[in-house]
Amino acid sequence: MDIIFDERHSRHAGRVELGAGELVPCFEKPERAEFVLAAVRSAGLGAIEPPEAYGPEPLKRVHSEPYLDFLRTAWQEWKALVGDVDALPSTWPVPGFSDRVPTSIFARLGYYCFDVATPITEGTWEAATAAADCTLTALAKIRAGARGAFALVRPPGHHAARDLYGGYCYLNNAAIAAQHFVDETRERVAILDVDYHHGNGTQSIFYDRGDVLFTSLHGDPNQEFPFYLGHAEERGAGAGKGTNRNFPMPWGTPVETWFEALEEACRAIEDFAPGIVIVSLGVDTFKGDPISQFLLESDDYTRLGERIARLGRPTLFVLEGGYAVEEIGVNVANVLGGFDASA
Ligand code: SS9
Numbered sequence: 274m275d276i277i278f279d280e281r282h283s284r285h286a287g288r289v290e291l292g293a294g295e296l297v298p299c300f301e302k303p304e305r306a307e308f309v310l311a312a313v314r315s316a317g318l319g320a321i322e323p324p325e326a327y328g329p330e331p332l333k334r335v336h337s338e339p340y341l342d343f344l345r346t347a348w349q350e351w352k353a354l355v356g357d358v359d360a361l362p363s364t365w366p367v368p369g370f371s372d373r374v375p376t377s378i379f380a381r382l383g384y385y386c387f388d389v390a391t392p393i394t395e396g397t398w399e400a401a402t403a404a405a406d407c408t409l410t411a412l413a414k415i416r417a418g419a420r421g422a423f424a425l426v427r428p429p430g431h432h433a434a435r436d437l438y439g440g441y442c443y444l445n446n447a448a449i450a451a452q453h454f455v456d457e458t459r460e461r462v463a464i465l466d467v468d469y470h471h472g473n474g475t476q477s478i479f480y481d482r483g484d485v486l487f488t489s490l491h492g493d494p495n496q497e498f499p500f501y502l503g504h505a506e507e508r509g510a511g512a513g514k515g516t517n518r519n520f521p522m523p524w525g526t527p528v529e530t531w532f533e534a535l536e537e538a539c540r541a542i543e544d545f546a547p548g549i550v551i552v553s554l555g556v557d558t559f560k561g562d563p564i565s566q567f568l569l570e571s572d573d574y575t576r577l578g579e580r581i582a583r584l585g586r587p588t589l590f591v592l593e594g595g596y597a598v599e600e601i602g603v604n605v606a607n608v609l610g611g612f613d614a615s616a
Pocket residue numbers: 292293390429432440441468470498555557564593594595
């Protein structure tokens with residue numbers, strides 16, 4: 274399994290997010306990637322290589338240009354006005370307000386961001402673009418014939434939509450790779466999002482697309498972030514009717530129930546017969562995760578990797594969430610090891 278990693282991930286290091294009523298240290302922190310790196314290294318899963326630079330074009334196929342311009346320049350504007358503290362929004366243009374694009378940096382933060390947990394810092398743009406390059410480089414390994422590849426990246430991506438960030442995500446790495454694959458091959462893509470949280474960004478980017486199947490297993494949005502998307506009845510629209518499949522599950526869902534949902538998602542992927550499977554690999558389904566409520570144990574991740582291998586398709590794994598910092602390394606390595614053993 275080829276692994277693509279760039280240490281510029283550490284340029285994104287938010288200090289605080291707003292939890293329930295108080296500012297708390299960011300859960301999405303550089304140590305996460307370091308633990309995953311150490312675990313995939315000691316598991317001997319494969320060569321670890323840096324990314325190639327792909328430039329802005331693949332990003333523009335998924336995100337709007339005004340949004341990308343905002344992400345690239347927001348920190349400088351914020352720092353000049355406010356100082357060297359994390360840029361977080363605090364006002365939103367909810368329905369009923371004007372829909373014109375605002376000018377103030379304070380207003381644009383709320384215009385492009387949907388939560389108070391996703392700080393923009395000095396190195397956010399550099400880290401996010403490096404993550405996209407890692408994901409595209411891992412995709413290129415698959416295009417060159419690899420059965421599997423892993424983009425060991427942060428910040429994660431699956432909550433980021435065309436012109437919206439949040440949920441610790443800025444650029445949607447999995448969606449950028451999916452679109453790039455379609456552009457290069459005209460083949461179909463299936464995305465399997467096993468992160469604990471619904472991949473609202475990925476769903477919305479491909480919601481009306483018949484050539485990209487999005488499947489997601491996640492905490493029920495009636496109880497869980499991102500709350501406003503991820504229900505079972507969201508099945509896609511237009512040409513994409515039927516190519517969106519959500520499997521929401523309540524807090525405390527038994528592991529066996531989770532694997533039954535995985536089986537259903539896998540059957541949908543098999544029926545779709547994609548040219549590639551892209552796995553949004555979050556391991557915040559772990560029972561010890563500090564912000565999540567599922568119950569998977571470390572051995573269950575091996576079983577997950579084995580099932581993904583049985584899909585029998587070239588598979589790109591992209592790191593998403595997982596906040597039990599000490600355990601995410603072994604959990605990710607178990608998925609990849611299970612895949613490699615069964616592929
Ligand atoms: C925890 C609130 C959850 C966002 C979670 C984003 C996960 C991305 N106090 N905040 S995988």
